[in-house]
Amino acid sequence: MNVDELDAGDVVVRIAYASINYKDALTARGKAKIAMKFPLVVGIDLAGVVEESSDARFSKGDEVIVHSFGLGAEHDGGYAEVGRFPADWVIPLPKGLSLFEASALGVAGNTAAWAIDLMELNGLAPQKGKVLVNGATGGVASIAIDILAQRGYHVVAMSGKASQADYLKSLGAKDVIGRADVPERQRPLEDPQWAGAMDSVGGAQLGWLIRRMRRDGVIAAFGNASGAAFDGNVLPFILRGVRLLGVNVNNPYETMARLWQRLATDLRPKHLDHIARRIRFDQLEGAFDDLLAAKVTGRQVVDFSL
Numbered sequence: 326m327n328v329d330e331l332d333a334g335d336v337v338v339r340i341a342y343a344s345i346n347y348k349d350a351l352t353a354r355g356k357a358k359i360a361m362k363f364p365l366v367v368g369i370d371l372a373g374v375v376e377e378s379s380d381a382r383f384s385k386g387d388e389v390i391v392h393s394f395g396l397g398a399e400h401d402g403g404y405a406e407v408g409r410f411p412a413d414w415v416i417p418l419p420k421g422l423s424l425f426e427a428s429a430l431g432v433a434g435n436t437a438a439w440a441i442d443l444m445e446l447n448g449l450a451p452q453k454g455k456v457l458v459n460g461a462t463g464g465v466a467s468i469a470i471d472i473l474a475q476r477g478y479h480v481v482a483m484s485g486k487a488s489q490a491d492y493l494k495s496l497g498a499k500d501v502i503g504r505a506d507v508p509e510r511q512r513p514l515e516d517p518q519w520a521g522a523m524d525s526v527g528g529a530q531l532g533w534l535i536r537r538m539r540r541d542g543v544i545a546a547f548g549n550a551s552g553a554a555f556d557g558n559v560l561p562f563i564l565r566g567v568r569l570l571g572v573n574v575n576n577p578y579e580t581m582a583r584l585w586q587r588l589a590t591d592l593r594p595k596h597l598d599h600i601a602r603r604i605r606f607d608q609l610e611g612a613f614d615d616l617l618a619a620k621v622t623g624r625q626v627v628d629f630s631l
């Protein structure tokens with residue numbers, strides 16, 4: 326495609342990096358109805374340098390991030406050397422982050438930051454108790470573990486990948502547990518264990534988590550990697566005051582920009598170089614399949630200079 330064939334916008338960006346998110350793999354493999362047009366450049370986030378802008382807020386050479394607003398679904402996304410976007414979607418790269426770090430964070434980082442922001446607004450604090458992170462080796466979860474550990478939380482990582490315990494501990498998890506088998510016969514309340522929980526997995530696992538939260542425990546539910554439907558009952562909510570928070574990263578621009586500022590400062594992960602690895606554009610196909618098969622640890626970023 327040439328630039329004129331890309332979707333309309335005020336800002337043309339030379340894309341340096343674009344990350345691979347679960348949603349990208351679903352789109353590319355036709356596993357969910359995400360693509361709203363065809364052909365579509367997939368890729369729900371990107372970081373790069375402005376090449377041309379008809380909007381006064383941006384000039385040639387500015388380093389920027391773009392994600393959400395239907396990117397990679399309704400509007401051509403990040404898996405291309407050049408993209409064109411409405412200026413209202415373009416976020417200036419915050420001071421303190423490199424373009425690679427911004428892409429390593431990408432939608433996953435913004436989701437982790439939003440979930441933690443919401444959980445703390447709803448009463449979560451390190452002294453309240455342990456925080457469980459489910460689907461722990463995933464992109465959002467890896468970043469969340471790093472951020473939570475730095476904020477002083479006792480993080481328990483729950484993963485289907487027994488072999489990755491050292492990786493999870495290197496990010497700051499204090500304990501690593503295998504994915505729990507959810508029993509067929511369920512009690513309405515189980516032994517209370519966690520003050521907080523972040524869930525990428527959904528399905529029966531989420532139902533199980535809700536029943537194990539402590540008094541006033543806070544859950545951020547943001548994913549459905551293993552399914553959507555779960556069984557539940559009201560007792561955790563009315564007897565323990567459990568708070569189930571829905572997390573959707575597609576926030577208004579001001580919220581996204583505020584979260585990017587936090588990711589560059591007080592929510593800045595320490596281990597992005599360890600969490601994210603660079604791949605070539607021609608490795609995308611394999612990367613999608615690996616992600617859907619839960620074989621990937623951390624984040625994968627397409628580096629257009631490779």
Ligand SMILES: NC(=O)c1ccc[n+]([C@@H]2O[C@H](COP(=O)([O-])OP(=O)(O)OC[C@H]3O[C@@H](n4cnc5c(N)ncnc54)[C@H](OP(=O)(O)O)[C@@H]3O)[C@@H](O)[C@H]2O)c1
Binds near residue numbers: 345573
């Ligand atoms: N709500 C939002 O706005 C928002 C934003 C971003 C992402 N998400 C969602 O959050 C979830 C995580 O996204 P991500 O980009 O971090 O994905 P990811 O890197 O693929 O991580 C997903 C992790 O979930 C675990 N998992 C458990 N059961 C699985 C299964 N049956 N298939 C695949 N993985 C399974 C795996 O971790 P272990 O092997 O360690 O258990 C896997 O690494 C996805 O559902 C995604 O769509 C939502």
